[in-house]
Amino acid sequence: MEDLYQKLLDASFHFVSFRPRSEKEMRAYLAKKLSRLSVIPARDARIQFPILDRVIARLRELDYVNDEKFAAWWVDQRQSHKPKGNRLILQELKAKGVAVEIKQPDEVGLARQALAKKLERWQTLPKIEQKKKIYGFLGRRGFDADTIRRVIDEVVGGRVQ
Numbered sequence: 001m002e003d004l005y006q007k008l009l010d011a012s013f014h015f016v017s018f019r020p021r022s023e024k025e026m027r028a029y030l031a032k033k034l035s036r037l038s039v040i041p042a043r044d045a046r047i048q049f050p051i052l053d054r055v056i057a058r059l060r061e062l063d064y065v066n067d068e069k070f071a072a073w074w075v076d077q078r079q080s081h082k083p084k085g086n087r088l089i090l091q092e093l094k095a096k097g098v099a100v101e102i103k104q105p106d107e108v109g110l111a112r113q114a115l116a117k118k119l120e121r122w123q124t125l126p127k128i129e130q131k132k133k134i135y136g137f138l139g140r141r142g143f144d145a146d147t148i149r150r151v152i153d154e155v156v157g158g159r160v161q
Contacts, residue, residue, distance in 0.1 A: 024097025088142020
């Protein structure tokens with residue numbers, strides 16, 4: 001049993017070495033590892049297994065699994081690399097098993113940043129087409145309607161009907 005614990009712990013260290021992980025992601029990874037090692041059948045990979053709790057507890061002790069830090073890292077990544085709105089970020093975090101409150105101070109600025117590259121392509125289009133493209137693009141990125149309208153007013157001018 002101690003050998004299995006060490007194998008799972010080593011695998012966890014490797015898994016978390018690429019990027020931070022949520023507890024849900026880590027549990028799913030370890031359950032899959034247990035099924036591959038034929039400790040539990042694959043169809044039962046979601047059941048609670050005492051050794052999983054022990055490994056997760058150790059990872060929490062070492063601060064390798066911390067949902068609050070993971071959420072902060074995730075939000076930072078989404079804001080700096082591919083800006084996304086609160087709605088989409090919350091949806092992604094929920095899928096990762098993390099439920100937190102997000103405070104994005106300047107969602108309009110993030111929307112402008114997300115739009116910057118696309119806007120050059122759409123300059124030759126009529127205003128109404130530009131507005132439609134902007135609305136669709138920012139909507140898919142998770143920005144709310146008010147934010148999108150404010151950006152459209154700044155960039156193209158006029159209101160979206």
